[in-house]
Amino acid sequence: MLTEAGRFLRRIALPLVATALAVIGLGLLVTRVLDGVWPISGEDDLERTFEAHRSGGWDAVSDVLSALSGWGAVTAVTIAAAALAFAAYRSWRAPLFLVGAVAAQTLVFVLARIFVERDRPDVVRLDDLPGHGSYPSGNTGAALALYGGIAILLSARIGGRVGRWVWRVLCLLVPVAVGLARVYRGDSHPTDVIAAIASAAAALAVMNSAVLSPRSVWGGPGGNLRHTGDGHVPRAALVVNPIKLDSADDRARIDKIMAEAGWAPPLWLETTVEDPGAGVTRTAVAEGVDLVVVAGGDGTVRECAGALAGTGVPLAVVPSGTGNLLARNLGLPIDLADAVHVAVHGRDRAIDLGAIDPDEPGGEIxxxxxxxxxxxxxxxxxxxxxxxxxxxxxxxxxxxxxxxxxxxxxxxxxxxxxxxxxxxxxxxxxxxxxxxxxxxxxxxxxxxxxxxxxxxxxxxxxxxxxxxxxxxxxxxxxxxxxxxxxxxxxxxxxxxxxxxxxxxxxxxxxxxxxxxxxxxxxxxxxxxxxxPGVLTVRVPDGVVALRPESRAEPFPAAPPEFAPEPGNPAASTSAPAAT
Ligand SMILES: Nc1ncnc2c1ncn2[C@@H]1O[C@H](COP(=O)(O)OP(=O)(O)OP(=O)(O)O)[C@@H](O)[C@H]1O
Missing domain, CATH: 2.60.200.40 (Tumour Suppressor Smad4)
Known part of the structure; x- marks a missing residue:
């Protein structure tokens, strides 16, 4: 079982150390091995070209971009954006991700500055900076970590795929523009900018995986079911429709994720044609499990949900059907491992159920x-x-x-x-x-x-x-x-x-x-x-719930058209009445 410290080491510390080593290695390569050798020697020409084409307008634009990515602005915008993200997502994950990404990129930057000495470009600089400490470009790295981080958080809130990409591209244009501005102003070499972009992209990826992913290092407030210090080791029942989830590998993966999260080995129960879910779920509740995880389609989920209604035992879903409508509507992950991580680390949400009267008196609801x-x-x-x-x-x-x-x-x-x-x-x-x-x-x-x-x-x-x-x-x-x-x-x-x-x-x-x-x-x-509210469902925590990527894939388009019925007047009025 991995401890939280172990997960922190594996998911954050080690990838960041690897990033720092790669950025330092690239810096040493550029300054020690390739100095004066093409293509690095070509950077001088590019820098002088920028110098030769300076103008008052571009000077002003590049000045604004430099100021936007300076330490003062980055600190202020990070704090403000983190506060807004907390308010918007009602979760500590979003601000932690943003602050973590900026801090992680700063750490890599500081280490690289210590180990790689590089003079700034040999041109007239527009900023009053020391002539050394060029590698990597701090402004570019900070701009990518901050504005790229904001792009990731905000794109989770934007519904349409096109809108999300427009927003992402706009946010990513900021660090690209900052990088160009730094070269234009004579403050950085192109490779300083490239190294900064690589280090900030790695910082974003590491923090995204460690904080926002359903498999994040830290569990959510659903942690009431993890080790609580009172000796209770949580246990789940896995209610599986064997015709939907039949792979032994998948079952082994589920066992492994549960064990890693500190849960007892799950109680495995299979549905049958005679008992498609309700009976085994009642067995699980009688066994005193802390959670019922359903691996099946909407039909199996429906059966288990009915049996769990009003019990307070949460339901988690490993979507394995064709429609997976509940998962799709609640933003649950479709990927098996992600879904199991949400099961053990997610938060609980009470939802309504629909109940159908029996056709005959005394029949089953x-x-x-x-x-x-x-x-x-x-x-x-x-x-x-x-x-x-x-x-x-x-x-x-x-x-x-x-x-x-x-x-x-x-x-x-x-x-x-x-x-x-x-x-x-x-x-x-x-x-x-x-x-x-x-x-x-x-x-x-x-x-x-x-x-x-x-x-x-x-x-x-x-x-x-x-x-x-x-x-x-x-x-x-x-x-x-x-x-x-x-x-x-x-x-x-x-x-x-x-x-x-x-x-x-x-x-x-x-x-x-x-x-x-x-x-x-x-x-x-x-x-x-x-x-109302009779079913407790385990859902992704906070911002994770809003990540479009973590959700079920949308289905493609529209129902086919239909030939008119004979004598049918066109029903072209816009619709409908509601209460
Ligand atoms: N052990 C089993 N062997 C054969 N059939 C089973 C077994 N257990 C359940 N079933 C059948 O599986 C069906 C329910 O499947 P499930 O809900 O998991 O998927 P689904 O509703 O068919 O999903 P979708 O239609 O979206 O694929 C029921 O018809 C049930 O009778």
């Missing part, structure tokens, strides 16, 4: 964590061939959906919180605890897993225009302000949203139904209640 549906979605999941799901993943659902696009629409009556009946002709009705689907599609844009509410979408596109409109709405993630009262016109709209604590859906004929992607057989009713 079933739960879902993500969504329950009746109509097209249920037909789609029921028909998606397992072999295709295994081969291509979720696009198998899209293939199966195309077979049902021409199905007759259902006559549906909805009742929200025992309110008046709302009648519609719809293709599907979904009741959700969370709202995101694949490829960033938002079926229920207002859904929050812990708001004590259910979100409902009635999906009723009519003809090609209706499908196009509905598709744009889902892909565009918008939920418009919608009129309150249902009226004749609203009945033609492709998507309508409602929210409530109790949702009753009744159809004229038996229709396919599903819970979290598991078909539950056809029926004419789906009555759903919310059970």
């Amino acid at each position: 079933r739960h879902f964590t993500a969504m329950a549906g009746i109509g097209l979605d249920a037909a789609m999941v029921a028909d998606a061939p397992d072999a295709l799901k295994k081969k291509v993943g979720w696009p198998a659902y899209a293939v199966s959906a195309t077979r049902h696009l021409r199905d007759a629409r259902m006559r549906v009556t909805l009742r929200i919180d025992d309110g008046p009946p709302i009648t519609r002709r719809a293709r599907m009705v979904l009741v959700g605890n969370v709202g995101a689907l694949q490829a960033g599609m938002q079926l229920l844009p207002g859904a929050e897993p812990d708001d004590g509410m259910l979100d409902v979408v009635v999906f009723a596109p009519y003809g090609m225009t209706g499908w196009a409109h509905a598709t744009l709405r889902v892909v565009g993630r918008r939920r418009r302000d919608e009129p309150q009262a249902p009226d004749r016109q609203l009945r033609r709209r492709p998507i309508e949203h409602f929210t409530g604590r109790k949702v009753e859906v009744e159809t004229a004929r038996p229709e396919p139904r599903e819970l979290d992607g598991d078909p539950i057989g056809p029926g004419t009713r789906l009555t759903v209640h919310v059970r």
